[in-house]
Amino acid sequence: MSTVGIRTRPRARARRRVPAALLLPALIGLAFLTLPLVGLLIRAPWTDMPARLAEPEVLAALRLSLVTATAATALSLVLGVPIAWLLARSDFPGRRVVRALITVPLVLPPVVGGVALLLVFGRNGIVGSWLDETFGITIPFTSAAVVLAMTFVSMPFLIVSVEGALRGANEGYEEAAATLGADRWTVFWRVTLPMIAPGVAAGAVLCWARALGEFGATITFAGNFPGRTQTMPLAVYLALQSDLEAAIVLSLILLTVSVVVLASLRERWTAAP
Amino acid sequence: MNAGQQSEPDRRPGSEVRETDSGTPPGLDTHLVVERGEFRLDLRLRVAAGETVALLGPNGAGKSTALRALAGLESLSDGFVALDGRELDRVASRRGGEPGRAQWVPPERRRIGVVFQDYLLFPHLNALDNVAFGPRRQGLRRAAARARAAGWLDRVGLGDMGDRRPKQLSGGQAQRVALARALATNPALLLLDEPLAALDARTRLDTRAELHRHLTGHTGAAIVVTHDPVDALMLADRLVVIEDGRAVQEGDAESITARPRTDYVARLVGLNLYRGRAEGHRVALDGDLTLTVADPLDGPAFAAFAPSAVALFLKRPDGSPRNTWRATVSGIHRHGDNLRVQLEGPLRAAADVTPAAVAQLRLEPGQQVWAAVKASEIRAYPT
Amino acid sequence: MRTATARTSLAALGCAALALSACTAGADADDGASQTTLSVFAAASLTESFEEIGADFETEHEGVTVEFNFAGSSTLASQINQGAPADVFASADEANMDTVVESGSAENAETFALNQLVIAVPEGNPGGVTGLGDLQGLKVAACAPEVPCGTTAQAVIDAAGGQVTPATYEADVRATLAKLTLGEVDAALVYRTDTLAAADEVDGIEFDEASKAVNAYPIAALTNAPNADLAREFTEYVHSDAAQSVLSGAGFEQP
Numbered sequence: 038m039s040t041v042g043i044r045t046r047p048r049a050r051a052r053r054r055v056p057a058a059l060l061l062p063a064l065i066g067l068a069f070l071t072l073p074l075v076g077l078l079i080r081a082p083w084t085d086m087p088a089r090l091a092e093p094e095v096l097a098a099l100r101l102s103l104v105t106a107t108a109a110t111a112l113s114l115v116l117g118v119p120i121a122w123l124l125a126r127s128d129f130p131g132r133r134v135v136r137a138l139i140t141v142p143l144v145l146p147p148v149v150g151g152v153a154l155l156l157v158f159g160r161n162g163i164v165g166s167w168l169d170e171t172f173g174i175t176i177p178f179t180s181a182a183v184v185l186a187m188t189f190v191s192m193p194f195l196i197v198s199v200e201g202a203l204r205g206a207n208e209g210y211e212e213a214a215a216t217l218g219a220d221r222w223t224v225f226w227r228v229t230l231p232m233i234a235p236g237v238a239a240g241a242v243l244c245w246a247r248a249l250g251e252f253g254a255t256i257t258f259a260g261n262f263p264g265r266t267q268t269m270p271l272a273v274y275l276a277l278q279s280d281l282e283a284a285i286v287l288s289l290i291l292l293t294v295s296v297v298v299l300a301s302l303r304e305r306w307t308a309a310p
Numbered sequence: 311m312n313a314g315q316q317s318e319p320d321r322r323p324g325s326e327v328r329e330t331d332s333g334t335p336p337g338l339d340t341h342l343v344v345e346r347g348e349f350r351l352d353l354r355l356r357v358a359a360g361e362t363v364a365l366l367g368p369n370g371a372g373k374s375t376a377l378r379a380l381a382g383l384e385s386l387s388d389g390f391v392a393l394d395g396r397e398l399d400r401v402a403s404r405r406g407g408e409p410g411r412a413q414w415v416p417p418e419r420r421r422i423g424v425v426f427q428d429y430l431l432f433p434h435l436n437a438l439d440n441v442a443f444g445p446r447r448q449g450l451r452r453a454a455a456r457a458r459a460a461g462w463l464d465r466v467g468l469g470d471m472g473d474r475r476p477k478q479l480s481g482g483q484a485q486r487v488a489l490a491r492a493l494a495t496n497p498a499l500l501l502l503d504e505p506l507a508a509l510d511a512r513t514r515l516d517t518r519a520e521l522h523r524h525l526t527g528h529t530g531a532a533i534v535v536t537h538d539p540v541d542a543l544m545l546a547d548r549l550v551v552i553e554d555g556r557a558v559q560e561g562d563a564e565s566i567t568a569r570p571r572t573d574y575v576a577r578l579v580g581l582n583l584y585r586g587r588a589e590g591h592r593v594a595l596d597g598d599l600t601l602t603v604a605d606p607l608d609g610p611a612f613a614a615f616a617p618s619a620v621a622l623f624l625k626r627p628d629g630s631p632r633n634t635w636r637a638t639v640s641g642i643h644r645h646g647d648n649l650r651v652q653l654e655g656p657l658r659a660a661a662d663v664t665p666a667a668v669a670q671l672r673l674e675p676g677q678q679v680w681a682a683v684k685a686s687e688i689r690a691y692p693t
Numbered sequence: 694m695r696t697a698t699a700r701t702s703l704a705a706l707g708c709a710a711l712a713l714s715a716c717t718a719g720a721d722a723d724d725g726a727s728q729t730t731l732s733v734f735a736a737a738s739l740t741e742s743f744e745e746i747g748a749d750f751e752t753e754h755e756g757v758t759v760e761f762n763f764a765g766s767s768t769l770a771s772q773i774n775q776g777a778p779a780d781v782f783a784s785a786d787e788a789n790m791d792t793v794v795e796s797g798s799a800e801n802a803e804t805f806a807l808n809q810l811v812i813a814v815p816e817g818n819p820g821g822v823t824g825l826g827d828l829q830g831l832k833v834a835a836c837a838p839e840v841p842c843g844t845t846a847q848a849v850i851d852a853a854g855g856q857v858t859p860a861t862y863e864a865d866v867r868a869t870l871a872k873l874t875l876g877e878v879d880a881a882l883v884y885r886t887d888t889l890a891a892a893d894e895v896d897g898i899e900f901d902e903a904s905k906a907v908n909a910y911p912i913a914a915l916t917n918a919p920n921a922d923l924a925r926e927f928t929e930y931v932h933s934d935a936a937q938s939v940l941s942g943a944g945f946e947q948p
Contacts, residue, residue: 152875161876177877178832178860212383213430215417217495218447227443231434260861260872261837267862275839275864278767 074292081289082282089286097264098272099290103298105180105268106248109187110195113244116188117195118237122225124196125203143193150189151257158185158258182259183266187248194247195240202236203229242299249295336394337361337531338499342379343388343401344372351375351555357499357531359394364534364546368574372555373535374427377501380533381424382417393421393531394498418447423497427504429488431476437463437487438472444495462490466520482513489524500525500532506541518544539578543567551575569691570614581614582659585693588613593690599656601633601683603690610693617650619687620661623680624671632682639677642668653681731923732778734762734769736785736841736910738808738866738886742943743783746936750927757923765865766790766841773798773915780924783912783931786841790911799913805931806910806945810842810849811897813873813881813888820879824900825853831879834872837862841908842869846882848906870895884908886944909948 089095123129124136142150158165158176168174176182206229214228215221230237252270259266261275269291276284336359344351351372357363365373378384380391382399390400390413398420400413423444431440441459442452450458463469466486476484485505492500505521506514522545525532534545542549543563551559551566551574559571570576576583586595588611594600601613621627627634637655644650649668651661661681663673671679735743740763747759762769762779766789773779774796782799784790785808793799814822820831835850836843843862850857859882863869866883873881874894888897912931914924930936937947 155875155877159875159877207430209426209428209430210432212381212417213424213426214432214443215383216381216420216422216424217444217491218418219443220416220418223447228432232432234434256864256868260834260877261863262859262861271864275837275862278765278837278839278864280839281771 077285077288077292080282081285085282085286086289089283090290094263094267095272095287095290098267098269098287099294101180101183101264101267102249102269102291103294105183105187106245106251108184109191109248110241110245112184112188113192113195113248114237114241117192117240117244118199118230121196121199121203122229125200126208139193139196141193142190147190147251147253147255148257151186151254154182154186154189154254154258158182177258178260178262178266180259180265183255183268186254186258187251190251190254191244191247195237195244198240198243199233199237202233202240205236206233238302242302246295246299249291335359336498338380338391338393338533340380340391341389342376342391343386344375344379344384345387346375349375349555351379353550353552353555353557355533355550355557357533359498359531360529361548362525362528362532362534362546364536364542364549365552366536366539366542366549366578367552368537371552373537373552374503375555376552377424377503377533377535380499381422381501382415382420385411421495421498423492423495423500425485425488425492425500425502425505427507429476429484429508431479431484431487431491433476436473436475437468437479437483440476440487441491441494444491448495459490459494462494463487466490466524480513481509482517485509485517486520489521493524493528496530498530500528500530502532502534504536505534506536506538521545551578568689569612571612571693576614580660581616582620582657583612583614584657586611586613588690588692591685593688595657597656599633599635601688602685603688604686605690607690607692611690612693613688613690615683615688617645617660617662618648619683620653620659620663621682622651622661622663622667622671622673623682626680627682632684633688634680634682637679637681639673639675639679641675642673653679655681657681728756728758729920729923730758730760731780731920731927732760732762733781733783733927734764734773734777734779735781735783736766736769737763738785738884739763739783739910741890742886742939742945745939746931749935749939750930753930754923754926759927767839776917778917778919779915780918780920781912781914781927783910785908785910786844787909787911788841788844790913793913793915797916799915802911802913803928803932804909804948805912805928805937806940807948808884808886808908808910808945809899810845810882810903810906810908811885811888811899813870813883813891813895813897814879815873815876816894816896818896818898822880822898824898825850825857825902828857828880832877833857833859834861834863834869834878834881835859836866836869836882837864840865842866842882842884845906845908849882849902852902852905884944889944907946910945 120139124132145153155162155177157163160166160169160175160177165176168176176185210228210232211224214224219227250270251268252274255266255268256271256274261267261271269287273284273287273291276287338355338357340355342351342353342355349372353372353376355363365376367373375384379386386399386401388401391398397413398415402412432443435443438456438459441462442455445455445458446452460469460472463472466489468483468486468490471479471483476487479487485508489505506518509517518541525545534542536542548562549560549566550557551572553572553574559566559575566575567579570579570581570583573583584595586593586601588603588607588609590606590608591602591604592600593603593607593611593613595613603613635656637653637657637659639651640654641652642649645662648662648664651663651673653659653661659681673679733743733747743761747761751757751759766784766786769782770784770789770792773782773793782790782793783805790799790802794802812822812825812828814820820827822828835846838844838847842865860878861872863872866887869881870883870887870891872878874891885897888895912928914921914928918924941947
């Protein structure tokens with residue numbers, strides 16, 4: 038109990054041979070994950086790439102994807118971190134049920150998620166009809182609907198990883214902060230959150246990536262309108278209906294942009310594990 | 311005493327500290343009752359402002375529980391906590407039902423500073439901002455809080471370490487930052503949980519001396535929780551020994567070392583202690599043995615003597631009136647410059663002998679010896 | 694030792710995979726021995742009518758089983774062009790049939806049915822829609838221009854002067870209709886056949902401009918068909934009176 042975790046020396050680890058029982062499946066798994074990408078790269082009509090990138094529809098879809106995925110991540114942070122805190126730090130009846138409910142969007146086919154969102158936020162939905170009658174607001178077919186669809190599908194990723202980080206964090210620090218005069222909100226904001234920042238960042242990255250690739254719930258709930266609700270995955274899917282090569286080019290653009298964004302964020306925000 | 315150490319006025323806005331009109335002496339007044347399954351802590355404690363009390367006891371005695379209950383990190387089953395006349399915690403007496411909370415001040419408004427055993431310096435803040443954390447919460451602006459923190463780091467001798475992260479500090483430095491962090495809030499009560507336990511022997515010596523200096527300078531009350539009697543004797547004005555959740559002995563260093571009241575305390579202070587019945591100069595112990603003592607006494611009594619007062623012989627010694635008995639050596643350990651010999655027999659006792667004597671007597675476990683203690687070396691006092 | 698264990702388990706995995714494929718192959722072989730299977734790739738909008746036509750065709754041809762692969766025409770076209778073992782291709786538009794013909798997978802496509810757009814509205818037509826002009830200010834769903842029904846919808850809207858802007862361009866005609874049945878839009882531009890299939894929920898309003906862009910459904914026996922003769926017989930059967938009456942029952946028009 039009296040261990041003082043203040044000095045951790047990097048341990049010099051002896052280089053040992055990786056056991057074949059781990060190496061072989063790892064290599065096979067790696068090949069399985071990367072070969073489809075290689076397939077895309079081989080089929081890609083590289084010469085078309087600059088022309089495609091210059092198309093206003095492609096740029097609009099790319100821009101919309103980045104903006105909405107970022108907004109969905111922000112919304113997930115604002116709503117998801119408090120949920121994770123409640124799950125990890127407080128003891129309320131039905132906590133297990135809540136935790137199970139949170140994983141629902143993970144197992145629900147996104148298209149079904151989209152229908153479910155329509156039933157709630159649609160024009161005739163429980164909340165949607167009220168919004169329509171009271172404020173004249175309709176959500177489907179707007180960029181806000183895209184953000185909602187993405188948030189619905191991707192927030193669980195954030196919650197799960199933030200809750201894990203909270204459970205791993207030493208609550209002693211929070212007690213120490215309290216004895217120094219910090220109320221619970223200050224403790225959370227000034228101590229808990231900074232300490233679990235790597236976990237929050239990892240969760241946000243997962244969340245953003247999932248939001249960026251979101252298709253099923255988006256096309257069902259938000260529809261498809263260029264510049265307003267047509268994100269890159271929707272553009273890719275529709276391109277696939279008429280022009281396989283265009284679809285490949287769009288996929289690669291989405292892939293490249295997301296990899297560049299994630300790599301630069303990783304350098305800046307998260308310490309490489 | 312450090313000049314000006316406590317001269318900073320308490321600038322905490324809306325400070326809830328009120329000296330009571332009735333003239334309650336400033337300091338801590340508490341009765342802690344915490345029940346956790348089989349374990350029950352029941353501790354009545356008063357600590358005057360400016361006084362340092364050590365809670366001394368073996369592991370599991372309830373010292374840390376007491377400390378956490380005072381800080382408001384653990385809830386009371388019964389009793390109260392009052393600091394400088396202000397009630398922080400009180401459980402209404404039970405009448406058949408669950409204990410109700412009559413008064414409850416959360417940890418952040420108790421004005422109780424804590425130095426945790428593993429320091430718990432915030433890893434994401436440097437030393438300066440760790441110390442400035444408390445003053446910031448008291449409403450000081452960032453610059454003012456940092457200035458106060460810098461002053462405290464100076465006082466603990468770490469003025470040039472402000473920009474270090476906790477990871478980059480040695481154990482002793484981290485301990486001093488933790489102390490500065492707790493003191494920077496100007497607490498009315500300072501709690502230290504095993505403040506030196508995590509340090510190596512060398513660092514411990516320096517840090518203990520410095521900690522003593524700061525405790526002397528602290529105008530509020532202070533409680534040091536420790537299982538190390540040396541820390542307790544060095545740091546505190548008064549000792550409270552806890553065993554199984556209860557105070558078994560209380561007093562200053564002198565009275566406790568001179569007159570231990572339990573085996574645990576006797577072992578702590580290095581005395582052989584026995585319970586018996588005195589009649590004049592003779593104390594009949596609970597076993598068969600009767601000891602001859604210098605001070606005449608009647609009634610239930612303790613008899614105590616230091617291990618260094620015990621002499622060992624291969625044959626029964628004769629001559630001056632001594633207490634002698636036959637004993638079996640059960641263990642020999644190094645103890646300072648001497649060797650400590652554990653004896654079994656009618657009296658379980660420890661004897662300190664020189665290495666030369668051990669060599670001469672060729673002592674080894676299992677060996678039969680004669681033990682002798684002069685009557686003048688045995689202290690007898692009523693229970 | 695460790696390596697040996699890994700190899701053994703890996704080998705077991707390989708065997709399992711082999712066994713699986715062997716199993717599938719065996720099942721195919723059994724089917725082929727007792728019956729001739731005709732593989733028809735048909736546009737999703739033909740699902741109901743072609744299943745009925747297929748059943749009739751089976752009763753007329755002893756020992757023949759008709760297997761359908763219903764999907765979007767463009768998906769089917771690329772599957773055929775990638776070498777899928779199909780006998781017949783029935784497309785919902787000429788463009789996708791053209792790509793199949795161009796790639797040499799088919800010759801002599803013939804149009805066997807026409808489909809026309811209608812304005813689908815909630816049952817009872819609460820908005821009193823009579824034509825494209827009434828759609829201004831309403832929320833309208835249409836197919837995306839990348840799919841056949843969207844191409845047609847765009848042509849119809851352009852013909853009407855381009856005054857209607859859909860709120861959403863859906864990926865296929867069923868999704869377009871679903872937006873209407875879920876109540877998210879007031880009207881949807883879909884095929885007449887689709888409104889008939891969902892007649893208890895929606896009404897189809899015919900409008901003049903629809904005739905400006907009629908969807909032609911071509912069918913062709915494929916050049917690499919495993920059952921070339923049977924494929925030709927099937928395409929001929931689709932033109933028969935019996936089959937044509939099934940199609941008109943579903944809302945298609947004769948070419």
